[in-house]
Amino acid sequence: MRRTLALYTGFFAQSLKARMAYKADFFGEIVASVLATAAGIVFVLMLFHRVPDLLGWQRAEVFLIYGLSLIPFGLFNVISVNLYEFADRYIIEGRFDRLLLRPMPTLAQLLMEKSRLTAIGEVIVGIVVAAWASVDLGLAWGVADFAWTAVLVVSGAVIYTAVFTILSCLSFFFEDRIGVGAPVWNLIMFGRFPVPIFGPWIGAVLSWVVPFAFVSFYPATHFLDKTGYRTLCYLTPVVAIGIAVVALAFWRIGVRSYRSTGS
Amino acid sequence: MPTESAPAIRVRDLEKVFRVFRRRVGLGGAIRDLVHRRYEPLRAVAGVSFEVGEGEMVGLIGPNGAGKSTTLKMLTGILVPSGGEIESAGFVPHRQRVDYVRHIGAVFGQRTQLWWDLAVIESFHLLGKIYGVDEKTLAERIEQLDGILAIGELLHTPVRKLSLGQRMRCDLAASLLHMPRVLFLDEPTIGLDIVAKDGIRSFLRDINREFNTTAIITTHDLRDIEELCERILIIDHGSLLFDGPLDAIKSAHAAETHLVLDLLSPPTGAIDAIGGEGVHWEQQGPLRYRATFDRRAIRPPDLARAALAELDVADLAIPEPSIERIIGRIYRESGARRGGTDG
Incomplete structure (x- = not known):
């Protein structure tokens, strides 16, 4: 197990190194990712300039949920690049062969082979926003709160990765690219707000179909003075493990029906 | 086995x-x-x-x-x-x-x-x-x-x-x-x-x-x-x-060797006579001719020498046989052999 871990970090370090070969790009991209994320924050700020609250949810509460969602999102973006390029680069162009020839799990190789460290910008913005919101809310952070935040971050990154892994699996079965990625991608935005404001239907979809509500909304209620979310809040790691198991099962089925390319 | x-x-x-x-x-x-x-x-x-x-x-x-x-x-x-x-x-x-x-x-x-x-x-x-x-x-x-x-x-x-x-x-x-x-x-x-x-x-x-x-x-x-x-x-x-x-492929290879000639002027005599028995000539273009022969019976240099003496040659080549050709040949031969032992 320790050897496997050492191997993964070596793998990851090398892929980062390959990326760092273009340094100017690298820092430019971090700045771009910070700015793009900040634009979303500005939008919410302007919203609260017009309205005092969102169906009972105060500005600081919304920002805490929003900020906490950006941390796992940034981590997911570090490793997710290849998931988007999976259909084109790995299935249609047949690069998946190479992963199958190496004595390592294919999904782990896929996620680590290419990374986008510049997405760390999103993590930084997330930490700043969440910290500011928690000061605004007058929260006193104990050890348990930090521990819970760690659970939230890991679970959130797992949920994002699992959802997009399941979508990538479709490429194993269909020769054409199919555009389900973009609509699901847009759902991520909904998951950054208190889900009840969207009504029961969207709330149900975000909880039980594409569980982005478990990335930050439910687990963030740990810090908030709201009733009715306790069970769902602490169900977060269970949901993360559950969807990870489903994603791995889909992946196995997909790999078995991989057809490779003509030559 | x-x-x-x-x-x-x-x-x-x-x-x-x-x-x-x-x-x-x-x-x-x-x-x-x-x-x-x-x-x-x-x-x-x-x-x-x-x-x-x-x-x-x-x-x-x-x-x-x-x-x-x-x-x-x-x-x-x-x-x-x-x-x-x-x-x-x-x-x-x-x-x-x-x-x-x-x-x-x-x-x-x-x-x-x-x-x-x-x-x-x-x-x-x-x-x-x-x-x-x-x-x-x-x-x-x-x-x-x-x-x-x-x-x-x-x-x-x-x-x-x-x-x-x-x-x-x-x-x-x-x-x-x-x-x-x-x-x-x-x-x-x-x-x-x-x-x-x-x-x-x-x-x-x-x-x-x-x-x-x-x-x-x-x-x-x-x-x-x-x-x-x-x-x-x-x-x-x-x-x-x-x-x-591999011998099988070698013999198939050898049995259908080609010599391709590009001429400067049309042959004056009968081209079929060049190389004697066992050489099959084919015209492939206005000035291009191809000989097919078994290299185990006729040495390619001998045939080339004969051709050079008789014809006004601009260029000559012994192309590599294609895999499809050899497969066809082996298919026929192995089919014949199998037919021979089984039937």
Whole structure:
């Protein structure tokens, strides 16, 4: 197990190194990712300039949920690049062969082979926003709160990765690219707000179909003075493990029906 | 048939069926395709059986789309067979993939195993980690491989900056870092110049001699087969047409040798007389003629000399026979032989 871990970090370090070969790009991209994320924050700020609250949810509460969602999102973006390029680069162009020839799990190789460290910008913005919101809310952070935040971050990154892994699996079965990625991608935005404001239907979809509500909304209620979310809040790691198991099962089925390319 | 040692690879009734999506024609067809897709089964590999002994080098040949690559991909664990059994190096490839691939090396000529942006040496170190080869052993192996493949000066170059021949040498080295017991080579000399081809062939011979590595090689270049393999498997339309010694291919090769002549002026006499009995002349263009002969009966230089004496020759060539031609010939001969013994 320790050897496997050492191997993964070596793998990851090398892929980062390959990326760092273009340094100017690298820092430019971090700045771009910070700015793009900040634009979303500005939008919410302007919203609260017009309205005092969102169906009972105060500005600081919304920002805490929003900020906490950006941390796992940034981590997911570090490793997710290849998931988007999976259909084109790995299935249609047949690069998946190479992963199958190496004595390592294919999904782990896929996620680590290419990374986008510049997405760390999103993590930084997330930490700043969440910290500011928690000061605004007058929260006193104990050890348990930090521990819970760690659970939230890991679970959130797992949920994002699992959802997009399941979508990538479709490429194993269909020769054409199919555009389900973009609509699901847009759902991520909904998951950054208190889900009840969207009504029961969207709330149900975000909880039980594409569980982005478990990335930050439910687990963030740990810090908030709201009733009715306790069970769902602490169900977060269970949901993360559950969807990870489903994603791995889909992946196995997909790999078995991989057809490779003509030559 | 008893073999001296247990076979390294055993394949029985191997099958691969693909479902092929049949597109309809035109815009209307495209819309109907969205609603209902028509699939047709395509048997890319249709019941192939063979064994390869430890340390044997076997050539797998056949025309494009014959099922060679599909067979190779099932042998390496990339594709899951639709039917039949494979055992290679003591493993069932698709079921024990992670453990199995530690013991094999694979080079797919068209595609590199290395990381595009990394220097070759960094790719090697990464592969060393993946295969669990410790630093010291890895350094020794790289040095050893450099001795035969002369990759020393390439080690610090990013893969994307290598020429095809350089890249192929590095790919071969990469596939051998973990000392695989079985090597699968798909078109290992494709697109290389003569010098590079020779280098790779002699390297493969050395590896086979020194480490008793078993190898299956697919190729379109008959020279690869002639110089590396004592045995060939011919596959066409997904079935094994021939499994036997290289001699068969050599005789087929020899029996249909061509000499192509481009003339400066039309022949004055009867061209059919040149070379005597056993030479068949054909006119292929206004000033192009082709002789077909058996090189075991008539030496090519003798025929060329006769032609040069009689004709006003601008250019002459002895083209390499195509794989399709030789397969056709072997097919006819083996069919005749089989008919002779069975019937």
